[in-house]
Amino acid sequence: MRRHWMLRGGLAAALSAALLVTAACGGDGGDSSGTAARKDKLVLIAQQDPGTLDYVKNNLTALILWLPGNVVEPLIKLDQDGRPQPGIAESWEISEDQKTYTFTIRDARFSNGAPVTANDVVYSLKTMQNSPIATYKAPYEAVESIEATGDRTVTVRLSRPSQSFFRGMGGMSGLIQPEAEAGTIATKPIGTGPYVLDQYVTDSKLTFSANPNYWGEQPSIKEVEVRIIPDGTAALNALRAGEADGWPVITIDMWERLTTQGFDKDFKLITYPQVGEMLYVTFNTTKAPYNNPALRRALAKAFDRQQFIDAFNAPWGAKATCGYGLSNTSWYSEESPETCPMPFDTNAAAAELKAAGYNGEPLEFTSLSDVPDLSLPADLLIAQLQGVGAKIERNALELARYSQLIFQGRPPQFGITVMSDPAPITQFACPDPSKMGWTTYCSQEMTDLMNRADAATSTEEYDALMKQASDVLKRDAVIVPLLAKSGVGLLNPKLQGWQEPRILVDIQFANLHW
């Protein structure tokens, strides 16, 4: 009996060990170890799962990173300097009064082999015109009609000149899809880009392969896998183990480890300041006491930007700023006594807070609890505000609740919050004061400036007016920009061809090669 039990126990142990050894020595059968050895394959890491690929109804960065530029293309392309280049439209004519645009569509095919027609372009533009995402439909505000005026000609007529329309055609608002396949956009969007999306497995990966029908040059790397790894430690482990070739977008909470754990020595550390995110504080100007500009200016002086940079221990990753605009805009400015109307000064902040009539009432600070990029800065900001005598009530919400109360609240339900985004200044426009949202600033001066900027007939005039609009936000402390965060990533040192995104936050595979 004893031998019987020993034999059974021994067999079980041997079986388990054999399983482990077999598994350990087994082929990779589809996983991606040692991808650098395969010159036509690339594995990248993404921390966020987009949840859906419907880019018409969803503006998550997790989606914008991978689809535009790789799978779907816009009507025109904006080069590294923001100048329009041929995209799906191989040429265009703009009338003298800048109210009529005639686009000639190139002879190209979608990845499913169907030819790109004028009707597809009309459908795509009208779809974006009706998108529920305000920033996607904004370029179409002045558009009166969109028509196919030939087999390969599309004409768009505007009620007035609009800078944002033509710029918008180079971004998300101008993405072109086949009308016949629009039903599968949420799981398998189709476009004319250099890659085809083969598969999207939620919480797992997106896989792409080179588009045989691409109108341009075939990419060097034929297969790309974007592996979704939500945990930062697991992502770094995958890089170290050689299971991934790069992690192009790394959140600020991980930056310190890139240097302290030597990743910047073993991998190519990339930073792309031109398209990153602005970290800023915003006040709810729809309610007291935040509608008091003197109080806002006083609180703005409590913010020590250098403390953020020190806290993240990554001086290469962010720059202190007090102007709302990234470095790819003409109104970007780094922090300096000359450019910042409310420089950091705790004594002045405390004194001006009292002078503004602050009587010690609790100020509600709402932050996102499930986004480390924002919950960590919130910790610092609250301490800084308390340091100048403000009594803070912290309200930490997860995204769904935050969206409901703040993004969608009418009026928005917060006092002070911290947010980050690619600094679209147009989100502060106030076309209808009765529908003021969490960022809209309904000053007549601001509204006039933005309307005039959009109607500008030259880029120089547009830039000048947008700078003035940005200065209004700065002067009135509606928002208090803190940091211009760069995009930061790690790449295998053997991977070449990396091109910094300059306009959209999109990671383009076609330029990359081993």
Added chain:
Amino acid sequence: MLVFLARRFAFFVLALVVSSVLIFSLIRIAGGNVAAVMLGKGASPQAIDELMAELGLDRPLPVQYFDWVAGMLRGDLGTSFRTGEPVTDLLVDRLPVSVPLALAGLALALLVAVPVGTYAATKAGTPTGAFVATLSQVGIAIPVFWAGVLLSLFFGVKLGWLPTGGWTPWTVSVTGAIRSLVLPMVALGMVMAATLTRYTRTAVLDVMNEDYVRTARASGMTKRAALFRVGVRNASLPLVTVVGLLAAELIGGTVIIEEVFSLPGLARMILSAVSAREVIVVQSTVMVIVAFVLVVNLVVDILYGVLDPRVRVTR
């Protein structure tokens, strides 16, 4: 026996109904809505309202509830708002990850816990027994997250024997799928083994002092033979209960392991759906898991009645 079965079944149905109401209500009490999450911060309230209407989420709650229940009874678990995929398909995609992970983890835990726990019981009161008991206590204290990260670092990064994470579907490569599951299974199994060792030790200690074990000894069996041929069988009754409950919880409760190892399992799907307020995905998936747990409990209860006649007479 029939009365016993009928009573158990009635409790089962009642538990299902109460669970469905709770699940339906809780996800809505949490606040937020899927349209706002989907459309993001740039969307207007009008766009949100339009999307909510399109998704049927503006209907009265009782209507939504009965519509959902009626669908479930027809086998229709609903459709994901974000991707338009049937929830059934989403579940089917995730089960090949979660079920093998849970069962393999549990099997490993039992392989370790039963012999170790039994051994610890036979050595109770000795330094060896105390050592084993302490070891299991330490195992219980180890967070499964930490165990997973360490295993990944050692076997994945340092040795390069196994992937640090990710999932290879069974249909692509059986070996790849097994490799994807080894480390998560070991992390899960280690922590569960510690808990089950304690249960086993306690259960065996209880039966060791029972009359029937003494009778077996008196009839000429060695201590070991009496323990294994008579005692362990009786000690397995409470263990069956615990294992049954654990197996059911594991199917949807491995979220930490799935996050650490980037496995597209059921738990991560539920977590993601809760964050995005995908109410249909959350409701239907959780309901399926609850139904599974209740069925397992029902089977365990019935097994008890079969194994121990006293149960079906007195209950």
